[in-house]
Every structure is written in C-alpha cells, then in structure tokens.
Amino acid sequence: MGQSLSVDQAASAAEHTPSYGLKQHSLSPLETLAQSVSTMAPVTSPTMTIPLVFALAGNGTWLSYVFATAGILLVALCISRFARYSSSPGSLYAYAASAFRSKAGEPRSTWWGLVSAWALLFAYVATGASVTGGFINYSNVLLFSMTGHHVSPSGLAAVAILGATAIAYRDVKVSAQFMLWIEAVSVTMILIVVALLFWKHGFHLDPEQWRLKGVSGSGVRLGVVLALFSFVGFESASSLGSEARDPLKTIPRALIQSAVLAGFFFLISTYTEVLGFHSSPQSFGESPAPMRFLSGQVGVRFLGPLIDVGAVISMFACTLSCITASARVLLLMSHHGLAHQRFSKTHKRNATPGGAVVLIGLLTLLPTVILTSRGVSGSDIYGWMGSLATYGFITVYGQVTFALPFYLKLKQHLTPALLLLSIIGTLAMVLALVGTLYPVPAAPYNWLPYLYLAYLMTGLVWFAASRRIKAARLQGL
DSSP: OOOOOOHHHHHHHHHTSOOTTSOTTOBOHHHHHHHHHHHHOTTHIIIIIHHHHHHHHGGGHHHHHHHHHHHHHHHHHHHHHHHTTOOOTTHHHHHHHHTSOOTTSOTTOSHHHHHHHHHHHHHHHHHHHHHHHHHHHHHHHHHHHHHSOOOOHHHHHHHHHHHHHHHHHHOHHHHHHHHHHHHHHHHHHHHHHHHHHHHHHOSSOOHHHHTTTTOOHHHHHHHHHHHHHHHTTGGGGGGGTTTBSSHHHHHHHHHHHHHHHHHHHHHHHHHHHHHHTTTOSSOGGGOSSHHHHHHHHTTOTTHHHHHHHHHHHHHHHHHHHHHHHHHHHHHHHHHTTSSOGGGGOOOTTTOSOHHHHHHHHHHHHHHHHHHHHTTOOHHHHHHHHHHHHHHHHHHHHHHHHHHHHHHHHHHTOOOHHHHHHHHHHHHHHHHHHHHHHSSOOOTTGGGHHHHHHHHHHHHHHHHHHHHHHHHHHHHHO
C-alpha cells in the first residue's frame, strides 16, 4: 500500500507539529478513539436512526448498512493515509487543503481548502444541533414516563448545549474521559439486549431479511444515504492532531477502528432490531423507544429505561464532541486567515480554544432554539439538521478522497492501489450525494440542499470580500 514514514520520521514530524496553544500530547490512544466514537454517538443509531432507515428500506435495512459501512471504510482508509504524514487541529480541512498549492506555494490558501473548511465546520455544528434534537425528544419521553409531564424543549436544548460548551471550554482530557465512559456503558447495555435477542430467536438467518422480502432497490438506496449519518463524525479524532500522543500512529489507528467497530455494531443492531419487531403489533419504524420494547421482549425490562437514559447521555456526549472538534477546526481556520483572528487564541490555563468553543456553542444553540420556539419537534430537528450535516460531511469526505493521490504524489508515495482507492472512494461519495438529491425528497428536505449551498456561497463571498479589503489596506499603507 505504499511507503510509510519511518519511526524516526514519524517522531520528528509529531514533535514539530505546532501546538497552536493547545495541550500537546495529552490524550491517550483510547481517549483519542473516544473522540471519534462519541461524535458518531453509536447509541443514537439503534434508538433513532435505524428505525428511520427501516421506514425506507424495510427488511433491506441491513443491506443499506452494509453499503454505508463499505463506503465509510473507503473514506477511512483515504483519511488514514493523510493522517500518517501530518497532524493538526484542522482535521479533514487541513488534509484536503494540503494536497493543492496556490501559485505562491501556500498549501492552505486555495478555494478548495476554503470549501472544505466551511463544509466541515458546518457539518459539525449541524450534527451538534441534530443530536440536541434527539436529546430533547428522548429526554421528554423519559420525563413523561416518570412524571407525566414534559419540559420546555428550548430549556432542554440550553441545558445540553451550554453544559457541553462548559465542559469543552474547561479541558479536552476531561471531555475525552467523560465521553469514553458514557459510550462504553451505553453500548454494553444494548449489546446485552442484542445477545438475548439472538438467544431467544436462535442463531439462524432471518428468512425475511435474508430474502429481502418486500424490499425495493430505491428503498435500500435511500436507506444508505440515511445510514451514512450513523457514521458521520468518525473522523473527528483527526481534530486532536496537536493533543493526541504519537498522533501519526494514534489517529490513523483510531479512524480505522472507529469505522470498523461502528460498522459491526450498527449491522448487528440492525439485524436484531428488525428481527425482534417481527412479532410486534407496532411497526419498528414508528416505535418511539425501540430498545425499551425489545428489552421487555427478552425479559430484561429494567434495561429499557437505562438504555434510554444512556441514549440521552450519549446525545449529550455527541454534542460535546462536535463542539470540541469544530472549535479546533475554527482555531486553525483563524490561523490561516479564513476566520477572525480572535478565534486563533487559546485559554492560558485550560489550553483550549476558548473563544472558538463559545462561538460554536452559540451557533449550535441558535438554530435549535429557533426551531423549538416555532414548535418543531425534537425528532424533526434531528432529521432536518442531520440531513444538512450529511451534505457537509459528504462534501469534505469527497474532497479528501479526491485529493489523496495529489497529496501522495507530492510525497512521492503514490501507488496504483492507492489511486484506485481514491477513485472508488470518490465515486462512492458522489453516488451518496446523488442519492440525497434524486428522487427529490418531500418538503422540507427538498430545499435543504439549497440552504447548504447558500451557506457555502456566503462563506466564499465573505472570504473574497475580506481578502479584497485587506489588500486595499495594504496598498493604502
């Protein structure tokens, strides 16, 4: 697969990675992996995303996740190649931009890099808002079951986002440890229910799923696009390039591990959930709390509410990790002149990008509060903002897979196998993007691509205007 860096070269590159004021080499490999895992919020998929995929793909839900897993693995392999050579808090933006150079020879001043920066920033913020919608939805389900009352959705949004912002502002190591334990406990409880479902139904293939009973090709294709949202954020460990120990080894390993582990977890959860609902009078796609129903089916009813609590906390952890990752992207954007200089500074004591964290928290809170104040449900916020986030991730994933051979050519490490990997990965992201646009979805999803495009155009126009103003000031001097 091409020539890799030697141990001495890797150590030297890691030592010379700029700190940008962050706490260098403070995160263990497990804590680095926790950043990617928590951004995916794996517990959210069995509770919210997989039922939505089932509503489209039916008994072909598992097949949608097979295709989504394969696509993400292609992207993970491409990103990991970048991560073997460089590390920075800019994540995929830094990787995509470094493959192309301007006429002046500066690798990060191209329009290509600008698009990847704004797309990635948008994707993380939209994901944070999306899972906050899930947090609102599941919190009120739990509160109503226990007290018979609901809490203000706007209040719940403020608790989740402001709480996550406070933790991200204080210490990245505290954030990583918090996210790690949350996900570990929640996933373990779901796997217990999954194992008991296997035991109850026997270890054999479900004929309805295996034969794709009642499944259409278009349903599976649309399900793949939605299934991709289960994985988005798996790459966020790359935003810890200045803070992970031995980043040129730790980060590539975390990227592959998170994609593989998540793919296995989603596939086994999909199969057992669909199997478990065969005997249910309620459709799996319409269940407000599927894991609670399934835990009752296998005789561990007490685990149902605990899994729901775990899902709520997992969604909070996902919001936290999105703020953590996007603040570091904004930090590097500021250093490269793509955002205001005030966001290039870090907190003297905490060694976190304090100003960037606060701004990202406010940007995450704003759309959530606006939507809840207009009566939009938490589940709709989850779907709408999640779809917007998917556009951002597909954009930057496609840019990175396309840029890989250009980057490796600069390093003189390009091989035919890696070129083929880039071509297949890029094609997979193009097909995923087409799947979000055709057939044209129902409102309001049909105008979401235009909203995302308007956002990108605004960022490009702002950059062009600011650069022109700066040039005029320099001429005036």
